[in-house]
Amino acid sequence: EDQVTQSPEALRLQEGESSSLNCSYTVSGLRGLFWYRQDPGKGPEFLFTLYSAGEEKEKERLKATLTKKESFLHITAPKPEDSATYLCAVDTSGTYKYIFGTGTRLKVLA
Amino acid sequence: EAGVTQSPTHLIKTRGQQATLRCSPISGHTSVYWYQQALGLGLQFLLWYDEGEERNRGIFPPRFSGRQFPNYSSELNVNALELEDSALYLCASSNAQRPQHFGDGTRLSIL
Numbered sequence: 001e002d003q004v005t006q007s008p009e010a011l012r013l014q015e016g017e018s019s020s021l022n023c024s025y026t027v028s029g030l031r032g033l034f035w036y037r038q039d040p041g042k043g044p045e046f047l048f049t050l051y052s053a054g055e056e057k058e059k060e061r062l063k064a065t066l067t068k069k070e071s072f073l074h075i076t077a078p079k080p081e082d083s084a085t086y087l088c089a090v091d092t093s094g095t096y097k098y099i100f101g102t103g104t105r106l107k108v109l110a
Numbered sequence: 111e112a113g114v115t116q117s118p119t120h121l122i123k124t125r126g127q128q129a130t131l132r133c134s135p136i137s138g139h140t141s142v143y144w145y146q147q148a149l150g151l152g153l154q155f156l157l158w159y160d161e162g163e164e165r166n167r168g169i170f171p172p173r174f175s176g177r178q179f180p181n182y183s184s185e186l187n188v189n190a191l192e193l194e195d196s197a198l199y200l201c202a203s204s205n206a207q208r209p210q211h212f213g214d215g216t217r218l219s220i221l
Contacts, residue, residue: 034209043114043200043212044153055152087153097143097166098210102152 001025005056013108016077021086021104024062024070029093033071038103040057044087047073051087078108112137114213116201122219123191131186133218135203141165142184143210144176148197156199159184188218196220 003026013019032051036044048057050066057064057085059084063074073086085105089098115134123129135142144156154167159178173189182203188195196219202210 032208041214043202043214046209049209050201061177089124089153097158097168098153100145100147100153107154 002090002099004088004090004099004101006086006088006104008100008104010034010105011107013078013106015108015110018074018076018078019074021073021106022070023073023088025088025090026069027090027092027099030040031093032067033092034091034098035062035071036075036089038085038087047086063095075106078106079106080110082106083108087099114203114211116213119214119217120157120219122221124173124221125139125193127191129188129191129195129218131188131199131201131218133148133184133186133201133203135182135184135201136211138166139203139205139211140182141204142178143204144184144186144199144203145202146170147215148194149205153184153200156182157186161198171192191220 005024007022012049023036036045047066053068055066061076065072085103086102117132139200141160143158145153147153157176158166162178176186198215198217199214200215202212204210
């Protein structure tokens with residue numbers, strides 16, 4: 001069965017304290033892995049798409065990486081405005097539906 | 111460019127009633143997806159429409175249904191509402207290039 005697991009469930013960081021969020025997946029065929037950010041009461045906001053192992057994408061303080069079994073979202077020198085829930089999703093071969101993890105709730109303290 | 115828009119923002123119903131949720135995709139996107147996000151749970155895939163046809167369906171009862179119109183907008187209908195249907199319903203759109211872009215959802219509350 002296709003499955004996506006995110007860890008940790010919650011993470012509290014001091015402003016400037018870098019860390020990484022993990023997304024591990026077990027799927028029959030990976031067409032793409034996606035990272036989203038979701039603020040309370042809002043829909044997920046697209047961040048990155050990764051298609052193959054070894055691929056990396058960067059945006060401001062965020063960097064996403066992909067291996068054959070997992071993806072990491074690295075947050076460098078986070079700021080309070082980076083506080084949100086970060087969601088990982090996979091698009092598996094032939095289904096065109098995303099399978100989402102349950103997310104990591106990130107809180108960055110000033 | 112305008113994003114995915116959903117209406118209404120909030121919807122309050124009672125058990126047994128029917129709810130209709132609406133979604134307008136990003137211009138140029140032909141696919142619309144519906145997801146349910148219940149409190150404390152991840153997004154669960156409901157339905158996928160493309161070019162007016164239902165292409166895939168998640169593991170939800172038949173009282174969850176929908177349609178896509180010629181202008182690619184979409185409706186999600188939920189019949190015989192139950193308390194556990196209370197959730198944030200999210201619509202996303204995409205074209206063949208992916209990825210899916212989401213609206214801010216409709217908060218459905220069942221009393």
